[in-house]
Amino acid sequence: MGEQKLGWEGKTLIEMLIESERLIEETKHYYGIEKMSLKEQDPFRYERAYASLRGSLVSARETALHVAASPIVKEIGELCFALYTPEGDSIVVSTGILVHVHTMSEAVKFIIKENYEEDPGINPGDIFLNNDPDCGNVHTTDVQTLIPIFWKKELIGWAGGVTHQIDTGGITPGHDLVAAIQRFDDGVYYTCRKIGSNDKIWKDHMINARRSVRTPMYWELDEKCRLAGDLMIRDAVLDFIEREGIDYYKRFIREAIEEGRVIVEKRVKERLIPGRYRAAAFFDLPMKKEAWQPRAKIDKITNEPLEIIVKEDGGISLSFEGASGPGANPMNCAKGAMEGGQWVLLTQILIYGDKVNDGAYFAVEKNYPLGTWCNPGDPYLSYQSPWGNLIPAYTGMMKCLSYGLFARGFREEVVPGYGFTGDGIQGGGIYSTGPLEGQRWALSTFEISGQGLGASAVRDGLNYGYAMWNPEADLGDVETWELFQGGVPYLARKVKPNTAGFGKYRGGAGFAGIGITAFSKEVDFFGARDGLVFHGSGGMHGGYPNATGYRLYAKNTNLQEIFQNQEDYPLGDPDPSNGEFEKLLKADIVRKPYCSIFPVTFENYDLFYHTQSGGPGYGDPLERKIDSVKKDLDEGIYTKEIVFEVYGVISDYDKVKEEWIINREATLKRREKLYSERKAKSLSFDEFWEYEKKKIVEKKLSEPVNRMYSESMQLSDKWAKQFREFWKLPNDFNLEVK
Amino acid sequence: MVEYDKKTLERLITGDLTWNELKPIISGRKDTNRFDMILKILQERVQWKEKILLPLHEHLYVVSKNGKRIVKCDCGYEFGDYRENWKTKCRVRVRDSAEQINQLYPKYMGSDPEWEEIREYFCPGCFILLDVETVPPGYPTIFNFLPDIDTFYEKWLNRKAPG
Numbered sequence: 048m049g050e051q052k053l054g055w056e057g058k059t060l061i062e063m064l065i066e067s068e069r070l071i072e073e074t075k076h077y078y079g080i081e082k083m084s085l086k087e088q089d090p091f092r093y094e095r096a097y098a099s100l101r102g103s104l105v106s107a108r109e110t111a112l113h114v115a116a117s118p119i120v121k122e123i124g125e126l127c128f129a130l131y132t133p134e135g136d137s138i139v140v141s142t143g144i145l146v147h148v149h150t151m152s153e154a155v156k157f158i159i160k161e162n163y164e165e166d167p168g169i170n171p172g173d174i175f176l177n178n179d180p181d182c183g184n185v186h187t188t189d190v191q192t193l194i195p196i197f198w199k200k201e202l203i204g205w206a207g208g209v210t211h212q213i214d215t216g217g218i219t220p221g222h223d224l225v226a227a228i229q230r231f232d233d234g235v236y237y238t239c240r241k242i243g244s245n246d247k248i249w250k251d252h253m254i255n256a257r258r259s260v261r262t263p264m265y266w267e268l269d270e271k272c273r274l275a276g277d278l279m280i281r282d283a284v285l286d287f288i289e290r291e292g293i294d295y296y297k298r299f300i301r302e303a304i305e306e307g308r309v310i311v312e313k314r315v316k317e318r319l320i321p322g323r324y325r326a327a328a329f330f331d332l333p334m335k336k337e338a339w340q341p342r343a344k345i346d347k348i349t350n351e352p353l354e355i356i357v358k359e360d361g362g363i364s365l366s367f368e369g370a371s372g373p374g375a376n377p378m379n380c381a382k383g384a385m386e387g388g389q390w391v392l393l394t395q396i397l398i399y400g401d402k403v404n405d406g407a408y409f410a411v412e413k414n415y416p417l418g419t420w421c422n423p424g425d426p427y428l429s430y431q432s433p434w435g436n437l438i439p440a441y442t443g444m445m446k447c448l449s450y451g452l453f454a455r456g457f458r459e460e461v462v463p464g465y466g467f468t469g470d471g472i473q474g475g476g477i478y479s480t481g482p483l484e485g486q487r488w489a490l491s492t493f494e495i496s497g498q499g500l501g502a503s504a505v506r507d508g509l510n511y512g513y514a515m516w517n518p519e520a521d522l523g524d525v526e527t528w529e530l531f532q533g534g535v536p537y538l539a540r541k542v543k544p545n546t547a548g549f550g551k552y553r554g555g556a557g558f559a560g561i562g563i564t565a566f567s568k569e570v571d572f573f574g575a576r577d578g579l580v581f582h583g584s585g586g587m588h589g590g591y592p593n594a595t596g597y598r599l600y601a602k603n604t605n606l607q608e609i610f611q612n613q614e615d616y617p618l619g620d621p622d623p624s625n626g627e628f629e630k631l632l633k634a635d636i637v638r639k640p641y642c643s644i645f646p647v648t649f650e651n652y653d654l655f656y657h658t659q660s661g662g663p664g665y666g667d668p669l670e671r672k673i674d675s676v677k678k679d680l681d682e683g684i685y686t687k688e689i690v691f692e693v694y695g696v697i698s699d700y701d702k703v704k705e706e707w708i709i710n711r712e713a714t715l716k717r718r719e720k721l722y723s724e725r726k727a728k729s730l731s732f733d734e735f736w737e738y739e740k741k742k743i744v745e746k747k748l749s750e751p752v753n754r755m756y757s758e759s760m761q762l763s764d765k766w767a768k769q770f771r772e773f774w775k776l777p778n779d780f781n782l783e784v785k
Numbered sequence: 786m787v788e789y790d791k792k793t794l795e796r797l798i799t800g801d802l803t804w805n806e807l808k809p810i811i812s813g814r815k816d817t818n819r820f821d822m823i824l825k826i827l828q829e830r831v832q833w834k835e836k837i838l839l840p841l842h843e844h845l846y847v848v849s850k851n852g853k854r855i856v857k858c859d860c861g862y863e864f865g866d867y868r869e870n871w872k873t874k875c876r877v878r879v880r881d882s883a884e885q886i887n888q889l890y891p892k893y894m895g896s897d898p899e900w901e902e903i904r905e906y907f908c909p910g911c912f913i914l915l916d917v918e919t920v921p922p923g924y925p926t927i928f929n930f931l932p933d934i935d936t937f938y939e940k941w942l943n944r945k946a947p948g
Binding site: 316317318320321322323324325326327329331348357359447450451453454455456457458459460504505506545546549551552579580581585586588589590591592594595597622623624638640641665666667668669670686689692693722725726728729730731732735738739740742743747748749751752755756769770773774 | 797798800802804807810811815817819820822823824839840841842843844872873874875876877878879888889890891892893894895896897899900901903904905907912913914915916917918919920921922923924925926927928929930931932933936937940941
C-alpha cells in the first residue's frame with residue numbers, strides 16, 4: 048500500500064487530476080496556461096525540447112517493434128507509444144496507431160480515479176496492463192502496457208504502449224469477433240491490472256496470459272515489445288530532466304498541451320467556416336439468420352447521425368445525438384474509443400504538421416449520449432469490434448470538415464470519406480500435417496490497411512493504398528501473411544472492379560483476394576464489413592458511395608482434381624452475377640448479399656473470397672472527363688457496363704491494341720440521354736416528400752429500419768422532434784417493432 | 786508567406802494540376818489569401834452578376850441579391866434563402882428497388898432497398914447532380930452545411946459582412 052502522496056507539491060494524483068479539470072473548466076486553457084512563457088523566453092530551447100521527446104518516442108517504437116513483436120505489429124506497425132502527464136494527458140506521441148493515444152489517457156485516468164495510489168499502490172518499476180474498452184480502449188485485442196515515471200519521489204508522468212493482438216482468446220479465433228455478444232465472449236480481460244514490478248513482468252501473469260489466448264507466442268512477444276518501448280521512453284524522460292531540469296519539464300509539459308489546443312483553434316479559423324455541419328452514416332448487422340445465440344438473432348441498422356458546430360472562437364462541438372442503442376453484438380463502442388476517434392480525425396485533417404497531443408482533445412466539446420452505441424456505459428456488453436460502428440460514423444466528421452475546407456477554398460484538402468478498413472478475414476485452425484502439425488494458426492491479416500481513399504475536389508482518390516485507422520497504408524506482403532496464417536495460402540489477389548465510388552473525381556479502388564484452406568483441420572472462417580447499406584456517409588457534391596461488400600465461399604470443391612489436371616481455377620469475382628466460382632468449380636458455392644457472418648467451418652480445398660473497400664466519389668459522374676473514364680477501363684477500375692450506365696461512356700475493347708476505345712460521339716449522345724432521364728425520372732421535392740412520408744405512415748418500412756427509428760426516438764427527444772417535424776407527424780408519433 | 790498565382794488556382798479548380806504541382810500545395814503551409822483568390826476566380830466564371838459571398842458547393846454559391854443572401858447555381862437557378870436547405874428546392878430521384886440500384890452497382894455491390902435507398906438531388910435548372918444521399922427509407926433529408934456568414938466575415942476576416 049502506498050503511504051506517500053505521489054503527486055506534486057504534496058498532492059495525491061486524484062487531487063492533481065481534479066485541479067487539472069477545474070483549471071481548464073474555469074480558464075478554458077489547459078492547466079490554466081494563458082501565457083506560453085517557456086516558448087516566448089527561448090523558442091529554440093522549447094522546440095528542441097519537444098523535438099527531443101518526440102524523437103525519443105518514435106525511436107522507442109521503431110526499436111521495440113524490431114526487438115520483439117508479432118507479425119501484425121512488425122509488418123503493418125500496429126503499435127504506438129505516448130508520454131503522459133501525471134494526470135494522464137498525452138504530451139508527445141510516437142508514430143503508429145494513434146487512436147490509442149487518447150484511449151491510454153483514459154486508462155491512466157481510470158487508474159487515478161480508482162485510487163490505485165492507495166491500493167494496489169503505484170511504485171517505481173510497476174507495470175500495468177489494460178485492454179478493457181470500458182475504462183479506456185477500443186477493443187479487447189488492443190493491449191496496453193503502462194508504466195509510471197518517477198523523479199525522486201514524485202510521479203512525473205506515464206509511458207504507455209499499445210499493440211494489436213491476433214487473438215485474445217475470445218469465443219472464436221480472431222481479433223474482431225462477429226460471434227461475441229457479451230463481455231464473457233470477448234476473450235481475456237485485463238482491467239488496468241498490475242502485472243509486474245521492478246521492471247519485470249510477473250511469472251504468474253505470463254503463465255496465465257499464455258493459457259488465455261490462442262497465439263501465446265505472439266502475446267508474449269508483444270508484451271516484451273511494449274515494455275521495451277515504455278522503458279526506453281522512461282530513460283529518455285529522465286535524461287531530459289537531467290539535461291533541462293525538473294522545473295523546466297513540469298512547465299514544459301503543460302505548455303506543450305496548451306499549444307496543441309491553441310493550434311486546433313488556429314487551424315480551424317485558418318481553414319474552415321463557422322457554422323453547422325451535418326452528416327449521417329449507418330452500419331448493417333443482419334444477424335437474424337446468422338447469430339447462434341437466440342437473443343442476438345435480430346436484424347439491425349445502427350444510426351450514426353453527426354452534427355458539428357464550428358464556433359466563433361475556433362472551437363468545435365461534436366454530437367452524436369440520435370445514435371442507436373447498444374446491443375447483443377460486438378460493435379458497441381466505449382466513450383474513450385470515440386474520443387480517440389475524433390482526436391485522430393483532427394490530427395489527420397487539420398493538425399497533422401503540428402504538436403499532436405491531447406490539446407486536440409481539449410479543443411473539442413463532445414456529446415456521446417449515454418446509453419447509445421457510442422457510450423453504452425455498461426462494461427458487460429461485448430466490445431470486441433467497435434470499429435464496425437466507429438469507422439463509418441467518423442466518415443461523417445471527415446465529410447463535414449470537407450464542406451468547410453471547400454467553402455474556404457482549400458479544395459485540395461477535401462476528402463468526403465475513406466474505405467472501410469473492414470473484412471479483415473479472420474478465424475484459424477490447426478496444422479494437420481507438416482513440421483508444425485498440431486500447432487494452431489490464426490487467420491488475421493492486416494490487408495485491410497490498403498483501402499480506397501475518397502476522391503478530393505481536385506483529383507481521384509488513392510487506389511488500395513489508404514487506411515484511416517491503421518498506421519501503415521499498405522496491403523502487406525502476401526508471403527508475410529502466409530507465414531502465420533499458414534493454413535490459408537493465397538490463390539489470388541487482384542483489383543476489384545466497380546468498387547470505386549462514382550464521381551467527377553472517383554474514389555480509390557479496392558481489391559479482393561481468394562484464400563484456399565490447406566494442410567489443416569478444425570478451420571473456422573468469418574469476416575465483417577458493410578453489405579446491405581453503403582459504408583459511411585457516402586460521396587460528396589454529387590459523388591456516390593463506394594460499392595458494398597458481400598460474402599462468397601465454396602465448400603466441397605473439386606480443386607484437388609483441378610490442380611492435378613492443371614485446369615483453370617477462379618482468380619476473382621469481377622462480375623458477381625456471372626461468377627468465376629460458378630463457371631470453374633464443382634462445389635457448394637455460397638453467396639450472401641451481406642458481409643458480416645458468424646464463423647463457418649472449412650475443410651482443405653475449400654475457398655473463400657474477400658473484398659476490400661473502394662473510396663467515395665466527388666461531384667457529378669457525368670462531369671468526369673472521358674479520357675479519365677478510358678483510363679479507368681484500361682486499368683480495370685470499372686467495367687464497360689458500369690461506365691455506360693453511370694458515366695454515359697460507350698466503349699469497346701480492342702484486342703489487338705489491348706486497350707479500350709471510346710466512341711466519343713456516341714458518348715456525348717448517351718450523356719444527353721442520361722440528363723433527359725434525370726428530368727423524366729425525378730420528382731419535385733414536394734412529391735418526393737409525400738412519397739417518402741407514405742412509407743412511414745403506411746407502415747411500409749422494413750423491420751430493421753423501424754427498429755432504428757424507434758431506438759433513436761426513444762433515446763433522444765431532440766432527434767425524435769426533428770424527425771416528427773420534418774415529416775409533419777403528430778407529437779406522439781412513434782414507430783414500433785413487433 | 787505562401788501565395789499561389791491566379792492561374793495555378795484556376796487550374797486547381799479545374800483539376801488540371803499535375804501531381805507534382807499539387808503535392809506541394811497539399812503538404813505545404815496554406816496561402817492566407819486563398820478565400821479571396823478563389824472567390825475572385827469564381828465570380829469571373831459565373832454568367833450572372835450577383836456577388837458571391839461563399840462557395841457552398843461545386844455548383845452552388847451563397848450570393849447577395851437585393852440585400853438578401855440566397856443560394857444560386859452556376860446555371861442561374863435560385864434556391865432561395867441560404868438558411869433553408871437548398872435540397873428542398875431540388876428535383877429528386879429515389880432509387881428504392883433492387884433493379885434501380887443495380888443499374889449503378891453490380892449485384893451484391895449496392896445497398897438492399899429494404900435497408901437503404903439512394904436519393905439523387907438535381908438542380909431544377911440544369912439537372913446537374915448536386916447530392917447523393919444513401920439513407921434508410923423515411924430518413925429526413927440532411928441539411929449538410931449552414932454557414933455562419935456574419936461571424937465568418939466580421940470575426941474571422943475582420944470585415945463588414947456583405948448583405
